[in-house]
Amino acid sequence: MAETYRKLVATSISTDFRKAAEVVEEERPRPGPHELLVRNRYAAVNATDVNITAGRYDPNATLPMDLGVEAAGIVEAVGDQVRQVEPGDAVVTSTLGGGYREYHLVHESNAIPVPEPSPEALSIMVSGLTASIALEEVGALGHGETVLVTAAAGGTGQYAVQLAKRAGNHVIGTCSTDEKAAFLEEIGCDRPINYRTEEVDSVLAAEYPDGLDLVYEAVGGPLFDTCVEHLGRHGRLLSIGYVSEYQDGPEKVTRERIYTDLIAKSASIRGFFLPHFAPHFEAHMKKLMQRQRSGTLDVRIDDKRFEGVAAIPDAVEYLQSGESMGKVVVHFPEAT
16 A cells, blocks of 8 residues: 555645645555544535635635545544544545545544445535535525525535425526536426526516525625525525635625615525534435435536546636536545
8 A cells, every 4th residue: 555645735825726736745644543544535626616725714824735625435544542433434524625635634523424435425515515504504495485596507506406396496597508407407497597598687587576585696796686686575595605706806896785685675695604514414414315315316426527636626627617517526546
């Protein structure tokens, strides 16, 4: 077994992921008393990767800075105080800096056992949990309502569409191609909107005059403004991200304060950041995994394949291009 491994680190602070990232090699670590040494098999690519290299999560971070977040792999060694996990077990992990590396040293409390280290389990770990917890614990997901999901064919949007539909709601989803619109129909979306061929504002005004009850919003920018405008009475908007502004940073705008849109409709905007909801991870993970195994949850993995640590900047740029459909995943080689 090799005594060294490769990982990706940021050597500068920049929203240009490729410019900031560098592949380095270091000695394979040994687990402490409550730690696991995991051989990563898959790592998830996220829109927020550029926020990490830009230092937006931790302005005081020191360089070089480990990159990547969630990963799925096989436990190769455990500390002498670990009791619940054994070498050979499959786990998924989600720790800042723990994804874009061949080996990952993680505290046992930050690893969730899964049947196998699959891209599907990896997708559920963050993208699925984000949708499930945000909708149920923060968004007050009900039934018989009108729900809009932006970036609906993406890694987390695909879950939001299905969960909202299974709860008995009418679901609208925005996307950028006819192929993505067809995929959304496959997973239960009642009204896909290809924003390149239709204006979202016009569709909502014409077809949903009573407004939206719940919005799962990940894009930001003008689309966020449109969603706020079309909230109905008691409407809730879940803001889980603003991918349209990640590259250049948040846009500065001059307009009326947001309460002028909300008070007249008793509407609300609710921010969501997954790490703040760790106590809910295990229950929601089990539920989503059970649905995936039973065939009642379609977990779509993007077809484009990326192999190894050196391919990660390509994968990040592919995701940022808007071409992906489903979760983008990087594959790491098996142990030799």
